Amino acid sequence: MAVATTFSPKLDTAYSKIDALPPISKLMGYAKADTKKSLWQIFNTAIPFGIMWYATYKSLAYSYWVTMLLSIPTALFVVRLFIMQHDAGHGSFFKSHKANDFIGFWIGILTLSPYQYWQKTHAIHHATSGNLDKRGFGDIDTLTVAEYRGLSRWEQFKYRAYRHPLTMFVVGPFFQFVIKHRFPYNIPKSWKREWKSVHLTNLVLAGVLLLAWSTIGLKNFLLVQIPVTFLSCFLGAWLFYIQHQYADTYWKRDTDWDYFQASVKGSSYYVLPKILQWFTGSIGLHHIHHYNSRIPNYELQNCFDENPEFQSVTRLTIPSSLACIRLALWDEDKEKLISFKSLSVPA
Numbered sequence: 001m002a003v004a005t006t007f008s009p010k011l012d013t014a015y016s017k018i019d020a021l022p023p024i025s026k027l028m029g030y031a032k033a034d035t036k037k038s039l040w041q042i043f044n045t046a047i048p049f050g051i052m053w054y055a056t057y058k059s060l061a062y063s064y065w066v067t068m069l070l071s072i073p074t075a076l077f078v079v080r081l082f083i084m085q086h087d088a089g090h091g092s093f094f095k096s097h098k099a100n101d102f103i104g105f106w107i108g109i110l111t112l113s114p115y116q117y118w119q120k121t122h123a124i125h126h127a128t129s130g131n132l133d134k135r136g137f138g139d140i141d142t143l144t145v146a147e148y149r150g151l152s153r154w155e156q157f158k159y160r161a162y163r164h165p166l167t168m169f170v171v172g173p174f175f176q177f178v179i180k181h182r183f184p185y186n187i188p189k190s191w192k193r194e195w196k197s198v199h200l201t202n203l204v205l206a207g208v209l210l211l212a213w214s215t216i217g218l219k220n221f222l223l224v225q226i227p228v229t230f231l232s233c234f235l236g237a238w239l240f241y242i243q244h245q246y247a248d249t250y251w252k253r254d255t256d257w258d259y260f261q262a263s264v265k266g267s268s269y270y271v272l273p274k275i276l277q278w279f280t281g282s283i284g285l286h287h288i289h290h291y292n293s294r295i296p297n298y299e300l301q302n303c304f305d306e307n308p309e310f311q312s313v314t315r316l317t318i319p320s321s322l323a324c325i326r327l328a329l330w331d332e333d334k335e336k337l338i339s340f341k342s343l344s345v346p347a
Helices: 035-061 064-091 097-109 115-130 144-147 155-163 165-182 193-214 218-242 260-266 274-279 288-290 297-306 319-325
Strands: 327-331 336-339
Touching: 035 165, 035 297, 064 097, 064 115, 064 218, 064 274, 064 297, 097 115, 097 193, 115 155, 115 193, 144 319, 144 327, 155 165, 155 327, 165 193, 193 218, 218 319, 260 288, 288 297, 319 327
Parallel strands: none
Antiparallel strands: 327 336
């Protein structure tokens, strides 16, 4: 079986340099919510988002092309708001548990993400990321080469369709946030708290639609909201994908799996231009976030700069990350994520 090494020729995968990881106690100074910084982030994001949404709405009177153009920065503000919801879900945005839950729920209305449902599945993702024996909630489905070859042709076709870029980044994210988040059919009925979050979010969203219908009109609302939602879902899905789906990522069986090694070897450092790092709340420093999820987004860069142990990891830039789109199968022998085309003809 050949591995397509051309997929990541520019990546720094110096794993030997990250064997000596900092003790978790060394990072506790960064894992402290700063109320002033958090409130400032809400202020410098929610207000511009509101202004951009209104400007996008007003542009309907001139040209829908302008509306589509303005939906791009509006969607970027949604992504930044989602990072705050994300931090709140980890208990790292405010010191108060109630404050985190409050802001997380209301941002969840804007991001179409039932807060406590998302919080639960994301916690599972953190606890099992890179563990081949505990794949499930909160992850992108990833099969091993052996598992894929053991499927029927129909099942292989379905997996290929699922991993196709159109599904992964276009259809799938929109379906996930707009439809599945309204009724997450695959979570247990015993998750009472999470189901309550889903129903309450849906109730508020229904109220938003009624308010829009009685004020600006449902058609105008959807003409603005659909492209904003589509773009923000696309961007969010891409970020989540590229943070874990690259050639030299980390997957181990449960007996060999290690949480901290999975954090730094199985989470990329996505090097973005400063403006995009701002909009994405430094989530590109994903290896640090997985190492200690109590570090708020505004401390990730400081932690990276002051701890050399975190600097020799898998780095992805926007151009190099595009090559990862075709990766779809984990080769346990080569310990690489490979493409379908990399599979040799079965003996």
